[in-house]
Amino acid sequence: MLKIIRGDILFAPDKNRYELWEDSYVLVKKGIVLSVVKELPLSCWNQPVEDFRNCLIIPGFVDLHLHASQWPNMGIGYDFQLLEWLKKYTFPLESTFSDMETARKHYESFIHELSASMTTRACILATRHLPATRLLVSMLRESGLGAFVGKVNMDRNADPPLLENTEDSIEETRLLAQEMQEFEQFHPDTLVHPILSPRFVPSTTPELMTALGKMAQEYDLPIQSHLDENLDEIAWVRQLHPGDLDFAHVYERFHLLKPDKTIMAHCIHMTEDEIRLIKDRRIFIAHCPSSNCNLASGIMPLRKYLDNDMLIGIGSDIGGGNTLDMRAHVQLAMQMSRLYYSANRSFKPVSVREAFYLATKGGGRFFGKVGSFEKGYEFDALVIDDGYKKGLPDKPSLETRLEKLINTDNPVLIIKKYVRGKEIQRSSLK
Amino acid sequence: MLKIIRGDILFAPDKNRYELWEDSYVLVKKGIVLSVVKELPLSCWNQPVEDFRNCLIIPGFVDLHLHASQWPNMGIGYDFQLLEWLKKYTFPLESTFSDMETARKHYESFIHELSASMTTRACILATRHLPATRLLVSMLRESGLGAFVGKVNMDRNADPPLLENTEDSIEETRLLAQEMQEFEQFHPDTLVHPILSPRFVPSTTPELMTALGKMAQEYDLPIQSHLDENLDEIAWVRQLHPGDLDFAHVYERFHLLKPDKTIMAHCIHMTEDEIRLIKDRRIFIAHCPSSNCNLASGIMPLRKYLDNDMLIGIGSDIGGGNTLDMRAHVQLAMQMSRLYYSANRSFKPVSVREAFYLATKGGGRFFGKVGSFEKGYEFDALVIDDGYKKGLPDKPSLETRLEKLINTDNPVLIIKKYVRGKEIQRSSLK
Secondary structure: OOEEEEEEEEEEEEEEEEEEEEEEEEEEEEOEEEEOOOOOHHHOOOOOOEEEEEEEEOOOOOEEEEEEHHHHHHOOOOOOOOOHHHHHHHHHHHHHHHOOOHHHHHHHHHHHHHHOOEEEEEEEEEOOOHHHHHHHHHHHHHOEEEEEEOOEEEEOOOOOOOOOOOOHHHHHHHHHHHHHHHHHOOOOOOOOOOEEEEEHHHHOOOHHHHHHHHHHHHHHOOEEEOOOOOHHHHHHHHHHHHOOOOHHHHHHHHHOOOOOOOEEEEEEOHHHHHHHHHOOOOOOEEEOOHHHOOOOOOEEEHHHHHHHHOOEEOOEEEOOOOOHHHHHHHHHHHHHHHHHHHHHHOOOOOHHHHHHHHHHHEEEEEEEOOOOOOOOOOOEEEEEEOOOOOOOOOOOOOOHHHHHHOOOOOOEEEEEEEEEEEEEOOOOOO | EEEEEEEEEEEEEEEOOEEEEEEEEEEEOOEEEEEEEEOOHHHHHHEEEEEEEEEEEOOOOEEEEEEEHHHOOOOOOOOOOHHHHHHHHHHHHHHHHHHEEEEEHHHHHHHHHHHHHOOEEEEEOOOOOHHHHHHHHHHHHHOOEEEEEEEEEOEEEOOOOOOOOOOHHHHHHHHHHHHHHHHHOOOOOOOEEEEEEEEHHHOOHHHHHHHHHHHHHHHOOOOOEOOOHHHHHHHHHHHOOOOOHHHHHHHHHHOOOOOOOHHHHHOOOOOOOHHHHHHHOOEEEEEEEHHHHHHHOOOOOOOHHHHHHEEEOOOOOOOOOOOOOOHHHHHHHHHHHHHHHHHHHOOOOOOOOHHHHHHHHEEEEEOOOOOOOOOEEOOOEEEOOOOOOOOOOOOOOOOHHHHHHHHHHOEEEEEEEEEEOEEOOOOOOO
């Protein structure tokens, strides 16, 4: 069945170019974009049209890094930096996810908000708890959103309620992957996939990392973790692994930098060696500007990585980040790049177009053909009334409307939200 | 008539201290705070109480710097820096305020949003146009908000539609001040006051600055302008005034640094000489973090100024800043101080308490006894339902609620908004 959607269509097929289609149509079949056209072809004349004239139609945002379990802590404790913050706020909260009622309450609230938001796909860390992670997976399946979800691994440098036994950690991770892959066999259309999620180098023994590296091969699993977020964290990794060249090369040694299939969050303080390695391995960088401000981690040199043609997306990093609204993260990515420029004039600020690209197709590439309306892409889309639905005469250009959408908190209404062509049910609009 | 208001009361009498009054009462007479008490005194037992149990009651926010006329441009053009941005976006927009219908449309929209926001007082620049500025003044009087409002002066380095004749600029400025002061004689309760507003050094001839310096004395007028926002701007000032020590000393020479009565916006790149001068003259610094990010101006060393006991408030700087929501600016002030710290470890990040103080009493001091609930202060207040109105059992501490209010975009409802004891009418809630 053909789906025809009419409106003011904008997407960024690459970082240097918008496609701008005022009052046009996107044709979708089985969730996949066939084409975007200015005039409907004759063959479509008798087909129903979903008419969103004067509404903005853009690809849904991809949130490349977030901790669903930290949702209740969002906005709290930013007077501390990473390692202290983890100890004082994150770990105590994550411990409570051993209780299924607590997990259900928090995950329900989280998915409610994620559904209402402009995010269509997300890469999510849960906690170390298998039952609670299973619950999150099943709730995400129901939501219709697209996601990679990982049970966190941590078998050292944690306090007992969160500390795992190495064997259990490996076994539970394997079990979840097997279950989810079996589910995929019976539901090939599922949008929720497993991802290996070692917390970060200091939380995982060499034995555990070895096993996860092997598992990634054996089960063809993607991987997500953290890299070079904070200077104390980096010093700690150096202390734990004095034989390795740097933080990134620890992951490399354990085969945890799987080409095209790995996300490393933050990557603020990478050495030139690390930059080379991350680029060579085609690792996705999840840039998390809000979290990096909140925890005083520093400014990632986004322009440098962008001009180096590295794979980059944007992450909210809830709870280090303080909103699920990806527009705020796109905005802050630009603001931080401007501050970086103000101190290092050789790195030009990142433009609205570049930042928008990163938050749609940039991160979307991790999911396959996602984040654009080019032919063959999965139709993840937002239909937004940004105040011109009634067709005011002074409607600005499509580019300016996107700029306003991202740069201000002007009230807008999400009229529809699609993931692979299916509408997402939202109990509240945001 | 005594006003008694009940709720969870929080305010910061100084930067190092909160007053936390859970389920307490604030007693207000003729718009002035008498006291905050845990138990009502006997004499009040038969008085009506405005009962906002479980709601947060905090001082209204003070926006120490904004351009009302730039409201329609908010969020646009941030790919440029200050001088280019002024030329491409700001000046063309401000030119249109010669037309009163245009001015009315934009100012109506602006005041509608300001009324709905958490701001109770603001220091506002209009445009160079006397009629449109008069209109803004009368609309602000009607709104019930507190404000200083200035007609902008610019008699050089502008294009003709905005460029003023020096004499006209002086005369129109004097006229507006006289009119507003006359109005004050008949309406001593008015909350809207005049303020001299030379745009910045490059826009004003020595002749104009001389006249404004004299006018400030003669009519006892406060002053607002811009200082050390952008490196190109600073170089330009140096070029225009090679005989002066620096940017700030140009203002000083023309008697435009009036002790306790002057606001200088931005103050990012001050030299040690300038810091000394600004401190000695007791000049208010309007810290505008959002604008400073958006226009790549740089990070103001907030911690340095704060520890140096300078007078500081926070400004949205619409349209360089991209929201009227002062919470976002408080949040960004902290985020930028954390980034500053991440590069200069000797300057500790600014805490939630310090930033909240700056956005309430810090800027409020420019208005007199404003921004606190201490005895004798004008009762500017926000009553906020932050989700606990029904009294959930897991209500967090008052401090944590404030932290969440400022650090997240969790939905909250402004139940009431008072300025000097009078409720502000808002046609929409935010």
